[in-house]
Amino acid sequence: MRKIALKAAIGLLAVMLVPAMAWAAPKEIKIGVIYPLTGPAAAAGRELRAGAELAAEIANQVMPGINMDMAKNAGIKSLGGAKLTLIIKDHQGNPQLGADLAKKLILDDKVVGILGCYYSSVTKTVSAVCERYGVPMINGSSTSPTLTKRGFKWFWRTTPHDKWFTKDLFEFLVGLTKGRAKGVKAVPMAEINTLAAACEKTEWGSNVAIEIKNFAKEYGFNLASNILYAAKSPDLSSEVQSMIAAKPGAMLFASYTSDALLMIKTLKSMKAKPKIIWGQDAGFDKPEFVALGDDIVGILTRSVFLPSVVKMKPLSGQVNELYVKMMGHDLGGASARSFTGLQTWVYVLEKAGSTEPKAIQAACNTISIPGAQLVVPWVGIKFSTKGEEIGQNVLGGGLIGQYQKQKDGKIGLEVVYPFDIATAPMVYPFQGY
Amino acid sequence: MEELGIQILKSAVSGLIMGLVFALVALGLTVIFGVMDIVNFAHGEFLMVGMYTSLLTSPLLGVDPVLTLPLAGLVGAVLGVLCYFGLIRFLLRGPMIAQLFGTFGLMIFLRNLALLFMGSEPRIVHEGWLVGKSILVGPGVVLESTKLAAAVLSLFSFAVVWWFINRTKVGKAITATSLDAEGARYMGISTEYMNALAWAVGGASVGVAGGLLVNFWPVEPGVGLLFTMIAFATVALGGFGSVRGALVAGIIIGFIVNLPPVWDAILRSIDAAGLRGLEIHSFKYTMVYAVYFLIMVLRPQGLFGWKQ
Numbered sequence: 001m002r003k004i005a006l007k008a009a010i011g012l013l014a015v016m017l018v019p020a021m022a023w024a025a026p027k028e029i030k031i032g033v034i035y036p037l038t039g040p041a042a043a044a045g046r047e048l049r050a051g052a053e054l055a056a057e058i059a060n061q062v063m064p065g066i067n068m069d070m071a072k073n074a075g076i077k078s079l080g081g082a083k084l085t086l087i088i089k090d091h092q093g094n095p096q097l098g099a100d101l102a103k104k105l106i107l108d109d110k111v112v113g114i115l116g117c118y119y120s121s122v123t124k125t126v127s128a129v130c131e132r133y134g135v136p137m138i139n140g141s142s143t144s145p146t147l148t149k150r151g152f153k154w155f156w157r158t159t160p161h162d163k164w165f166t167k168d169l170f171e172f173l174v175g176l177t178k179g180r181a182k183g184v185k186a187v188p189m190a191e192i193n194t195l196a197a198a199c200e201k202t203e204w205g206s207n208v209a210i211e212i213k214n215f216a217k218e219y220g221f222n223l224a225s226n227i228l229y230a231a232k233s234p235d236l237s238s239e240v241q242s243m244i245a246a247k248p249g250a251m252l253f254a255s256y257t258s259d260a261l262l263m264i265k266t267l268k269s270m271k272a273k274p275k276i277i278w279g280q281d282a283g284f285d286k287p288e289f290v291a292l293g294d295d296i297v298g299i300l301t302r303s304v305f306l307p308s309v310v311k312m313k314p315l316s317g318q319v320n321e322l323y324v325k326m327m328g329h330d331l332g333g334a335s336a337r338s339f340t341g342l343q344t345w346v347y348v349l350e351k352a353g354s355t356e357p358k359a360i361q362a363a364c365n366t367i368s369i370p371g372a373q374l375v376v377p378w379v380g381i382k383f384s385t386k387g388e389e390i391g392q393n394v395l396g397g398g399l400i401g402q403y404q405k406q407k408d409g410k411i412g413l414e415v416v417y418p419f420d421i422a423t424a425p426m427v428y429p430f431q432g433y
Numbered sequence: 434m435e436e437l438g439i440q441i442l443k444s445a446v447s448g449l450i451m452g453l454v455f456a457l458v459a460l461g462l463t464v465i466f467g468v469m470d471i472v473n474f475a476h477g478e479f480l481m482v483g484m485y486t487s488l489l490t491s492p493l494l495g496v497d498p499v500l501t502l503p504l505a506g507l508v509g510a511v512l513g514v515l516c517y518f519g520l521i522r523f524l525l526r527g528p529m530i531a532q533l534f535g536t537f538g539l540m541i542f543l544r545n546l547a548l549l550f551m552g553s554e555p556r557i558v559h560e561g562w563l564v565g566k567s568i569l570v571g572p573g574v575v576l577e578s579t580k581l582a583a584a585v586l587s588l589f590s591f592a593v594v595w596w597f598i599n600r601t602k603v604g605k606a607i608t609a610t611s612l613d614a615e616g617a618r619y620m621g622i623s624t625e626y627m628n629a630l631a632w633a634v635g636g637a638s639v640g641v642a643g644g645l646l647v648n649f650w651p652v653e654p655g656v657g658l659l660f661t662m663i664a665f666a667t668v669a670l671g672g673f674g675s676v677r678g679a680l681v682a683g684i685i686i687g688f689i690v691n692l693p694p695v696w697d698a699i700l701r702s703i704d705a706a707g708l709r710g711l712e713i714h715s716f717k718y719t720m721v722y723a724v725y726f727l728i729m730v731l732r733p734q735g736l737f738g739w740k741q
Contacts, residue, residue: 040655042553201715225697228715234650234659237447237577239714241694245440245701258555261651265557269567269577269649288555288651295565 028085029076029355031056031345032105034098034116034126035338037090040256041118043286044334048118048141049088050327051338054319056084059346066318068373070346078353084346087111091122098122102129112355113137115341118334120144121203127155136360138348140341141334143281144207148384148392154357156364156383158344159337160396162204162280165302166211168398169278170219172417173250176428181416183425191429192249192275194222198239198263199254199280200231208254208280224248231259240266250276257283261292268295273432276300278400285333290411296403297411298430305336305376306401306413308423316375336375344369344381364391371395377421402426440698443574444691450576450584452687457587457642458660459667459679460594461509461635467674468611468631471521474536476664477657478543479636483509483643484652485551488558498561499582502644509640513632521632522625540657547654555651563648579649586645590638591680597634598676607631611674662718666725672738681736689724690717 033052037045055070060083063071075081087109091098098117105111106129113136117123123142130137131152139147139157143165148157172181179186197212199205209228216223224246229239236259243251251274255263260283267277277299283289284301307330310317316331319339323331331339344367349355352363369381379395401413404427414424462476473479486505491498516539524535558564566578598604609617610627618624650656667686671678693714713720728735 038548038553040553040653198714225712227712230715230718232655232659233718234663235451235690237451238444238691238693238717241440241443241447241691242697242714245436245694245698258651258653258656261555261557265565265649266577268565269580270575271567271569286554288557291557291559293559 027082029079029082029349030085030087030109030111031342032102032109032111032114032116033086033088033342034091034101034105034114034122035088035118036093036122037088039093040258041093043257043288044118045090047327047332047335048338050323051331051335052086052088052115052342054323054326054335055339055342055346056086058319058322059084059343066322067315068319068343070343070350076346076349078350079355084342086342091117091119091126093119093122095119095121095125099125099129102126103133106130106133106135111135112349113345113357113360115140115338115345118142119204120147120207123147124203127152130154134357136348136357136364138341138344138364140344141337144204145211146203146207148389151390153390154361156344156391156393158340158381158393158396159304160378160398161392162208163211164396165280165398166208166215168302168400168417169252170215170221172400173221173276174219175417175419180419181426181428182419182422184428187275187428194224194246194248195250195252196225196227196243196246196248196274197223197252197254198225198227198229198236198243200256200259201228202231204282205231205254212252229259231256233259233262236262236266237270239263240270240272244270244272248274250274250278252278252280253284254280255283257286257288260284260286260289264289264292264295264299268433271433273430275429277430278302281333285413287329290403293411294405295433297405298403298427300400300402300416301413303333303399303401303413304378304396305331305333306399306415306423307331308401308412308414309375309377309399311423312421313375313377315372316377319375331375340374340376340381343374347373347381437695437698437702439572439574440695442571444695445688446570446574446576448688448691449684450580450687451690452684453584453587453680454580454642454646454683455660455663455667455686456680456683457583457590458639458646459664459671459683460587460590460642460676461637461639462664463668463671463674463676463679464594464638465631465635466668467676468607469521469525469628470611471524471532472536472665473539473635474533474661475516475539475543475657476635476639477659477661478540478547479509479512479639479657480643480646480660481547481652481654481657482512482543483640484647484650484656485547485643486640487644487647488556488652491558491561498558498644498648499563502641505644506637506641509643510633510637512640513634513636514629516636517629517632521628525628544654544657551654553653553655555653555656557651558648561648563645577649579645582648583642583645586641587680587683590641591676594634594638595676603627603630663721666721668735670725670728670735672735675735675737678735678737685724686721689721692720693717 035048059070075083089101120142145163199209279301352359371380400417416426483505487501563578671682
């Protein structure tokens with residue numbers, strides 16, 4: 001009798017334990033991170049990786065000095081303090097390799113979700129793999145507008161995209177004519193009405209060219225020259241000749257690093273004198289570009305994060321301090337957005353309280369992260385669930401920075417748009433070469 | 434119409450200068466092919482090595498990058514000889530396909546070696562006699578100093594190589610080796626030495642080119658590819674192995690890639706609003722390869738080629 005009772009007790013205990021074990025929170029949550037760690041964008045890759053790693057570090061331990069919810073808990077509180085483990089892979093700028101890596105992360109490493117991939121072309125293939133397997137992907141740094149126009153159910157993007165950034169440019173130009181730029185009197189429209197653009201002929205550059213064309217029409221500017229050039233070209237003199245011949249008030253570019261460097265050198269050699277030079281981030285926001293020194297003073301670039309943001313956002317300063325300790329330099333557009341991408345993952349997992357894809361999907365679609373929690377100067381993060389752009393963060397915003405000579409003689413970026421948060425008077429017109 | 438005339442002048446000057454630069458880069462390629470019938474896929478990487486040599490040695494020696502050109506040439510020549518004795522000599526015993534894959538492998542090897550030691554970020558020369566300087570030669574016609582210097586160097590190099598091949602005893606021995614290696618051996622010419630010499634000349638010429646180009650172009654491990662594709666088209670268009678052909682073909686390609694601004698000026702002068710969207714900048718290299726294709730169909734040996 002006693003034996004039967006014992007067996008029954010053990011059986012009962014086993015029955016009770018099974019579901020308890022099944023529902024036990026995981027000790028670690030694997031997130032696959034896919035970035036270009038080698039190849040032409042390796043420098044950006046290092047920044048992206050460091051941004052994501054810093055966010056994971058803050059999420060995995062209590063950090064009293066950081067005024068951010070995820071720094072108050074060690075791990076994901078709603079999942080029993082489970083820690084984040086990043087499995088980082090290198091796509092080398094190759095969309096096919098990116099897709100293969102995503103499959104491997106999903107099938108072999110059993111990741112809960114994916115963060116990546118910087119290059120819009122790679123994000124396109126990786127998100128298609130995630131969609132097929134029903135695995136959530138959060139993108140923090142790809143800006144091709146088409147990515148959120150596909151109606152995907154498992155893809156969310158935190159960064160604003162090129163359409164928004166280009167709209168910012170035209171808002172800025174119009175504001176300039178109305179005297180809204182800090183330190184600049186109203187500029188006559190005739191002075192900057194004519195535009196000339198040169199964008200690289202890639203998925204990203206072609207889209208930027210289309211946005212420029214559409215907005216120029218909408219805002220009443222004359223786009224006299226809209227050139228698509230072969231990326232990584234050995235010579236850009238014919239493009240620059242055509243742009244100068246159009247006598248533009250503003251020259252607009254979408255180029256990666258080596259093309260951006262060659263473009264500036266060619267502009268200088270041909271003594272170009274536009275009133276404004278604007279770059280769509282990428283090559284215009286890299287340390288090698290800054291190394292051009294005095295030649296870039298006055299040039300504008302769009303960005304989502306500039307070191308001068310620290311002046312107006314204490315939280316950015318706190319995170320930036322940790323980043324400087326880690327990398328030896330300030331947060332930039334790539335690292336700040338990658339940080340925000342992984343931070344979004346933390347808040348989504350916290351809200352979902354589960355690693356089940358369906359629960360994460362529901363959490364993504366309903367999450368609302370206030371701007372006060374972010375290092376980037378956005379209103380917040382809230383994803384669109386209907387309309388033209390499914391999965392796009394609707395509370396993001398861009399900045400336009402201008403290279404200026406600082407007091408210490410170094411060249412740095414100051415915010416000139418949005419006008420109300422400008423960190424320095426704008427230099428206008430561009431000095432010319 | 435006046436604008437169109439000025440633009441044609443600008444494009445012609447710019448095309449001529451850039452064409453001479455393309456020809457300079459292609460010179461070493463055509464010398465090596467002319468002697469050995471080997472297509473050196475690693476040619477662009479030799480250029481990259483020349484660029485890095487000037488970039489790194491100029492601050493180290495405390496001299497202007499232009500003064501490091503002999504060193505860049507020497508490094509190119511030594512690299513050429515090393516590649517010949519370490520790899521190419523063995524490839525010559527294999528079939529054509531082994532030679533192709535061999536130099537392709539050399540390209541990957543050199544590029545990744547550069548990636549390992551130099552990193553992937555593009556680098557530029559900040560200061561120098563040629564850096565950031567340009568000369569105004571006519572109404573709106575501006576010549577960039579580095580490109581102009583490269584064009585002059587190109588003409589000089591072509592003259593030297595032409596003189597060396599056609600007017601010296603060693604040059605004639607090289608020509609003999611390229612025409613009939615076995616016959617040359619019977620005549621007492623050391624073909625091994627001639628082959629190594631061709632690699633040394635080829636390496637030196639592209640090394641010097643690299644050393645000069647770094648005054649204007651950013652250098653990164655993959656920079657060779659930008660120029661190699663054009664260099665191959667140049668050599669094939671001019672005729673494999675023809676020194677004169679490389680010069681003429683380089684200039685033709687220079688003119689072709691400078692056509693788009695003329696087209697834009699034509700559109701502006703006739704005010705053809707309907708044609709405004711038809712910009713041809715993104716097709717400028719397509720035009721180069723279309724001309725190359727045409728020449729290959731009509732004259733497979735190239736414009737001045739003497740090898741079939």
